[in-house]
Amino acid sequence: MTHEEVAACLAELGNTHRLAVFRFLVKAGHSGAPVGEIQKALGIPGSTLSHHLARMARVGLIRQEKHSRTIVCIPEYQQLEGLISFLNKECCAGNS
Amino acid sequence: MTHEEVAACLAELGNTHRLAVFRFLVKAGHSGAPVGEIQKALGIPGSTLSHHLARMARVGLIRQEKHSRTIVCIPEYQQLEGLISFLNKECCAGNS
DNA sequence: CCTATATTTCTAGATTAGTCGAAATAATGA
DNA sequence: TCATTATTTCGACTAATCTAGAAATATAGG
Numbered sequence: 001m002t003h004e005e006v007a008a009c010l011a012e013l014g015n016t017h018r019l020a021v022f023r024f025l026v027k028a029g030h031s032g033a034p035v036g037e038i039q040k041a042l043g044i045p046g047s048t049l050s051h052h053l054a055r056m057a058r059v060g061l062i063r064q065e066k067h068s069r070t071i072v073c074i075p076e077y078q079q080l081e082g083l084i085s086f087l088n089k090e091c092c093a094g095n096s
Numbered sequence: 097m098t099h100e101e102v103a104a105c106l107a108e109l110g111n112t113h114r115l116a117v118f119r120f121l122v123k124a125g126h127s128g129a130p131v132g133e134i135q136k137a138l139g140i141p142g143s144t145l146s147h148h149l150a151r152m153a154r155v156g157l158i159r160q161e162k163h164s165r166t167i168v169c170i171p172e173y174q175q176l177e178g179l180i181s182f183l184n185k186e187c188c189a190g191n192s
Numbered sequence: 193c194c195t196a197t198a199t200t201t202c203t204a205g206a207t208t209a210g211t212c213g214a215a216a217t218a219a220t221g222a
Numbered sequence: 223t224c225a226t227t228a229t230t231t232c233g234a235c236t237a238a239t240c241t242a243g244a245a246a247t248a249t250a251g252g
Binding site: 003004006007008009010011012013014015016019020022023026027075077080081083084087088090091092093 | 099100102103104105106107108109110111112115116118119122123171173176177179180183184186187188189
């Protein structure tokens with residue numbers, strides 16, 4: 001994971017709506033949740049949510065699988081792990 | 097650390113310049129580095145750097161100590177640790 | 193007091209992000 | 223085929239961010 005990729009992911013998680021979406025998806029587990037369910041749970045207008053989901057998918061924080069009419073969003077755990085391990089390695093060196 | 101505080105910190109680290117500054121300060125260690133040194137090392141114009149440093153200080157990622165004419169920037173390790181622990185607790189639950 | 197140094201504040205332009213209604217697309221089932 | 227449901231794309235607007243030169247501030251040393 002490069003410096004730029006890490007910054008891009010952090011920037012996406014650095015928005016309260018998107019962070020809330022990610023937390024919701026993690027609670028939903030490996031099977032994720034459809035867009036409509038996220039929308040109902042968090043009360044975000046469809047077009048706004050769609051925009052945020054697209055951004056998160058673009059940097060690999062989630063993936064979207066189409067099942068007939070619904071699109072299921074699944075958190076990409078290993079991407080978050082990459083992020084955490086980067087922060088641990090590159091940003092905690094020298095810590096007490 | 098609240099949802100909003102976490103998002104704010106992640107947003108600040110989600111900029112390549114600021115992430116580079118933070119990484120540089122962590123390498124510098126607990127004694128930190130003066131603004132001028134960061135500027136020389138990373139090649140960022142003074143006014144731009146000052147802006148980014150102020151933002152990072154605002155969310156508690158660094159602190160700034162004035163020693164005569166120079167201002168020393170010090171990374172706030174416990175803030176980053178708070179961030180990492182939040183991501184681990186709230187965003188990794190259910191992971192394989 | 194004056195000059196040099198370190199850093200910030202001011203200002204302004206350019207770019208990007210966030211928001212959301214309305215229209216468009218896609219798939220299902222009657 | 224038609225209506226319904228799920229979601230996206232479009233379009234438009236506002237707000238925030240990024241950038242950096244120029245001027246201001248603060249401090250040290252001569």
